[in-house]
Amino acid sequence: MDVLVVDGYNIIGDWEDLKRLKDIDLEQARNRLIEKMAEYKAFTGYRVIIIFDAYYVPGIANKINEYKVEIIYTKENETADERIEKLVKSLKNVVNQVYVATSDYAEQRTIFGRGALRKSARELYIELVDMEAEIEKSIKQHEKANKHIKIPLTDDILEKFEKWRRGNE
The missing domain is CATH 3.40.50 (Rossmann fold)
Structure with missing residues (x-):
């Protein structure tokens, strides 16, 4: 320790x-x-x-x-x-x-x-x-990765939208 x-x-x-x-x-x-x-x-x-x-x-x-x-x-x-x-x-x-x-x-x-x-x-x-500075950078990255959307969606719906966006379905 x-x-x-x-x-x-x-x-x-x-x-x-x-x-x-x-x-x-x-x-x-x-x-x-x-x-x-x-x-x-x-x-x-x-x-x-x-x-x-x-x-x-x-x-x-x-x-x-x-x-x-x-x-x-x-x-x-x-x-x-x-x-x-x-x-x-x-x-x-x-x-x-x-x-x-x-x-x-x-x-x-x-x-x-x-x-x-x-x-x-x-x-x-x-x-x-x-x-x-490292903590601040980490917080900004986290906020950027978790952009807020106005309509709450479940994970499976978000996954389906992501597949559509990428053209996988």
Whole structure:
């Protein structure tokens, strides 16, 4: 199984739209990132885990599931990097390929040493943009293939009309 571990605040601080949103409302920026990662999960099938450290949200550690994405808030004295490293160590095995999305160079080197692969914030953003374009293209193809007709017809009648159109009957 492929697993994507996301350094939440690192990504929010790197993507322009989320960075602007964070300056207005941090919770909205977090929610938007969670929504984007839920779309990523639905499209790729990856297990997605987002880590937010307690630097911005002090309190006790918390783990929740939202939109089938795992969201972990670290303990008050635990950084996101520490939690990510523990997760990589526990998740990385022969069956799982673990990717970590962060633009923190030191963290990238550390997780790479533990067997995980890295995705920079920019790479993940480009992947999401490409994914959204592919979904849009697929929707347009589907709509084009399923042109709406004004009179509802059964499949056998449509098949007969298609044969007539092709000159097969």
